[in-house]
Amino acid sequence: MTVMESAPVKARKHCAGSVGHPRPTGQDRYSISEVVAHTGLTAHTLRWYERIGLMPHVDRTHTGQRRFTNRDLDWLDLVGKLRLTGMPVADMVRYAELVRQGEQTFAEREELLTTHRENVRERIAELQSTLEVLDFKINVYADARRASERFDPV
Amino acid sequence: MTVMESAPVKARKHCAGSVGHPRPTGQDRYSISEVVAHTGLTAHTLRWYERIGLMPHVDRTHTGQRRFTNRDLDWLDLVGKLRLTGMPVADMVRYAELVRQGEQTFAEREELLTTHRENVRERIAELQSTLEVLDFKINVYADARRASERFDPV
DNA sequence: TATTTGCTTGGAGTGCACTCCAAGCAAGCG
DNA sequence: CGCTTGCTTGGAGTGCACTCCAAGCAAATA
Numbered sequence: 001m002t003v004m005e006s007a008p009v010k011a012r013k014h015c016a017g018s019v020g021h022p023r024p025t026g027q028d029r030y031s032i033s034e035v036v037a038h039t040g041l042t043a044h045t046l047r048w049y050e051r052i053g054l055m056p057h058v059d060r061t062h063t064g065q066r067r068f069t070n071r072d073l074d075w076l077d078l079v080g081k082l083r084l085t086g087m088p089v090a091d092m093v094r095y096a097e098l099v100r101q102g103e104q105t106f107a108e109r110e111e112l113l114t115t116h117r118e119n120v121r122e123r124i125a126e127l128q129s130t131l132e133v134l135d136f137k138i139n140v141y142a143d144a145r146r147a148s149e150r151f152d153p154v
Numbered sequence: 155m156t157v158m159e160s161a162p163v164k165a166r167k168h169c170a171g172s173v174g175h176p177r178p179t180g181q182d183r184y185s186i187s188e189v190v191a192h193t194g195l196t197a198h199t200l201r202w203y204e205r206i207g208l209m210p211h212v213d214r215t216h217t218g219q220r221r222f223t224n225r226d227l228d229w230l231d232l233v234g235k236l237r238l239t240g241m242p243v244a245d246m247v248r249y250a251e252l253v254r255q256g257e258q259t260f261a262e263r264e265e266l267l268t269t270h271r272e273n274v275r276e277r278i279a280e281l282q283s284t285l286e287v288l289d290f291k292i293n294v295y296a297d298a299r300r301a302s303e304r305f306d307p308v
Numbered sequence: 309t310a311t312t313t314g315c316t317t318g319g320a321g322t323g324c325a326c327t328c329c330a331a332g333c334a335a336g337c338g
Numbered sequence: 339c340g341c342t343t344g345c346t347t348g349g350a351g352t353g354c355a356c357t358c359c360a361a362g363c364a365a366a367t368a
Contacts, residue, residue, distance in 0.1 A: 032345070043345085044327055051348095063334060065345055078291075081284045089325065103298075110295035117288045124281050127274055130235045134271045137232075141264035144257075186315070197315085198357055205318095217364055219315055243355065309368100316363075327352070334345080 029059070029067040039076050046076075053093050054079065056100065085120045183213070183221040193230050200230075207247050208233065210254065239274045 023038060032043045039046075046066075049055045056075060059067045082092055095112055098105040177192060186197045193200075200220075203209045210229060213221045236246055249266055252259040 042327075045325085047347090048326070063345085065334090078287070081287050083325095084280050085284045106295050106298050106302075110292055110299065113288055113292050113295070117285065117292065120281055120285055120288065124278055124285075126238050127278050127281070130239045131271065131274055131278075133232070133235050134267055134274065138264055138267050138271065141260050141267070144260050145264065148260075196357075199355085201316090202356065217315085218317095219364090237355095312367075313365085314363105315365100317361090318359105320357100320359075322355105322357070324354090325352105327350100329350075330347100332346080334343100336343085337341085338339100 023070065023073060028069050030069075030073070032066050032068070035068045035073065035076070038073060039080065041076070041080075049079070052089070054089065054096050056096070082116070085116070086123070087116055087119075091116070177224065177227060182223050184223075184227070186220050186222070189222045189227065189230070192227060193234065195230070195234075203233070206243065208243065208250055210250070236270070239270070240277070241270055241273075245270070 030038070032046055035041070035046060036043050041049075046055075050058055050066075055072065058072060059069065061067055079092055082095075083089075091112070095109065098109045098112070184192070186200055189195070189200060190197050195203075200209075204212055204220075209226065212226060213223065215221055233246055236249075237243075245266070249263065252263045252266070
């Protein structure tokens with residue numbers, strides 16, 4: 001087996017645009033509320049993600065409190081992206097399982113992602129075609145408004 | 155026994171692809187099953203739309219069966235578009251109310267649509283940024299696959 | 309005439325993705 | 339020590355958008 005960085009891959013700081021603070025540097029153990037601040041998810045949702053198997057095993061303190069790592073945060077960033085594109089939670093859980101199973105699932109992971117990418121592309125096309133309808137109707141209303149303003153100025 | 159309530163059996167004569175098939179020319183009174191065939195919605199959903207006020211008043215036969223007009227079909231096309239873009243049903247109902255109230259709501263309708271158009275644009279941008287992440291990860295997996303194929307050809 | 313088909317209704321049920329609750333434990337602070 | 343804050347749990351509840359059900363009626367077909 002070739003030694004390759006396998007598991008939850010590194011999702012580098014790509015956007016971080018949506019919600020959340022930048023990650024404090026040099027830290028690698030985050031409480032649940034820190035993760036809430038970073039991701040914009042609720043603590044409920046984070047615990048729920050763990051329960052349904054959407055999170056890799058999360059570390060705990062000696063008193064049982066969760067301590068998330070940077071790797072966990074990377075994973076949540078990816079999950080957030082997939083969620084934004086409307087991937088069903090069940091599919092994300094499936095992906096998480098594949099990641100847990102290690103390198104021999106690379107092909108299946110690639111396929112899952114490729115299929116999803118196609119869905120996203122279709123979705124974008126759909127939205128763009130709706131945009132045209134929206135533009136058309138907005139113009140109709142705007143024209144009507146301008147016409148009425150011309151004839152009946154307030 | 156009602157057979158065709160959920161699966162538009164007759165429905166996919168032609169492309170059930172994006173939205174229905176071409177409207178028969180010269181007709182202006184469609185039964186619910188014809189509308190099912192055209193729109194891809196279920197009869198349940200059509201009745202539900204009417205109940206919640208998402209449809210303008212639908213005409214009836216003397217025995218109480220619905221007869222949809224071309225105008226209704228146009229409306230459903232628009233609703234379908236808005237639905238595709240994720241506009242909440244409540245907002246579409248609001249829009250329907252404005253339409254019922256007549257011309258004096260033009261400005262408000264324009265605003266509603268403009269706001270929504272902005273949402274759609276943001277959504278597209280979001281999806282496009284996710285596409286980049288997807289591309290990146292798919293490439294990681296594809297590279298790994300190509301590498302393993304080179305060293306360990308089957 | 310008898311059966312089948314297509315439609316009607318109000319209300320109940322489903323699936324998804326959270327979202328919240330109640331009870332309880334541990335640590336920090338005055 | 340008592341109080342507050344932050345976290346824990348399993349299970350129940352919420353909101354959305356359908357989705358289905360059961361009973362029944364009218365028209366068409368056998």
